[in-house]
């Protein structure tokens with residue numbers, strides 16, 4: 030690699046919001062080299078950031094280990110600091126949060142931070158408990174659909190919160206405190222389930238949440254809340270009971286590994302005909318992914334300290350995949366996998382059932398030579414395991430199609446990573462701009478590409 034500024038992405042993203050303003054970084058990739066080597070995944074973006082919000086509920090400091098150095102962690106650090114929580118890096122990948130001086134934040138501070146992430150909505154419950162009010166500015170996050178927050182607001186209203194929309198954003202108050210509630214989510218939303226958990230643990234009385242999300246990151250958040258003193262029962266059939274308690278103490282916890290990052294590197298190994306050992310990856314949280322990976326023609330060896338993913342030679346086989354809530358095939362796994370599917374011999378179909386606009390990244394793959402047709406309203410005629418949703422889309426991928434280099438602009442986090450993989454497999458040179466977005470969820474990805482032998486120049 031001839032990196033001009035390898036370490037300028039991600040590094041020390043823990044410092045308050047330093048990485049919030051993502052720059053238009055560019056990477057020039059010479060494709061055709063397999064990725065070979067060993068990389069490490071740390072804690073999950075979609076757990077670590079929520080665990081950080083949970084620290085706001087405590088009366089004593091919390092310590093989180095294996096915190097990834099990604100910009101979303103920088104955003105939440107900035108938010109916590111704006112609310113008076115002192116955040117200290119106590120060791121490599123370890124943050125301590127001291128919430129003993131929580132105070133109302135200046136709107137301009139949180140507005141500047143909130144614009145690049147979805148996590149701020151999860152501050153509502155903890156802020157209502159700690160300060161009696163919360164002000165949530167317009168939210169950011171990947172542009173992969175409408176991404177409404179109606180489930181969140183309805184749940185907060187059920188707890189007794191009063192929601193007012195103002196020109197600045199959404200203002201919530203709880204004139205009579207927050208009281209346990211019976212809530213049934215219209216869909217097992219990850220964020221809305223976390224919202225209910227983070228609010229119910231200190232609400233007066235019992236909360237029954239029906240149709241809850243049960244992703245491994247949610248189970249890890251429940252484990253953290255239990256360490257803090259919460260009483261939460263996960264019942265059969267997506268029901269969660271939470272008995273509110275008077276107070277919570279700080280926790281010490283090692284974050285669950287990032288299964289989305291692990292699956293992304295696995296797809297990169299397959300698509301580039303490489304061999305990547307992903308240290309920190311664990312089998313149990315990846316079972317569904319591993320089955321599809323094997324059906325496509327990938328091979329893996331499970332080790333105590335990680336998983337080796339590789340292309341064992343031979344032709345790749347097409348598959349039909351439906352994204353779903355846990356324990357289904359994650360929506361965040363389809364984008365990198367689709368690059369590998371352009372190499373499979375035959376027709377693959379990926380049904381996206383979680384978000385209504387998560388195939389935008391395929392435009393660039395098509396430009397690079399892939400044969401992908403996106404059916405914006407799904408495929409009506411096929412039998413489906415997952416019941417059809419209004420949001421559904423389907424991508425039909427016909428392969429094998431060799432890819433060639435192109436100039437691409439990254440549209441979102443997972444789509445962006447799939448563009449990196451596509452460029453790594455392509456013949457010739459690709460220039461990918463706006464790669465800063467990828468640092469929202471992929472720790473030190475430039476260093477990792479380097480360690481895996483990719484041929485590129487990064488211009489930060």
Ligand code: EPU
Nearest residue numbers: 075176177178179180181218219220221360361383384442
């Ligand atoms: N939804 C609503 N109303 C709501 C909330 C959600 O209609 O109030 C809909 C969404 O529009 C979507 C579906 O419910 O169609 C699922 O959304 P969910 O709330 O489950 O997703 P999220 O909490 O916003 C998290 C992850 C996503 C991941 C999804 C699904 C974080 C910060 N984000 O989003 O991760 O794809 O769960 O597992 O945890 C990523 O990491 O790149 C990413 C987008």
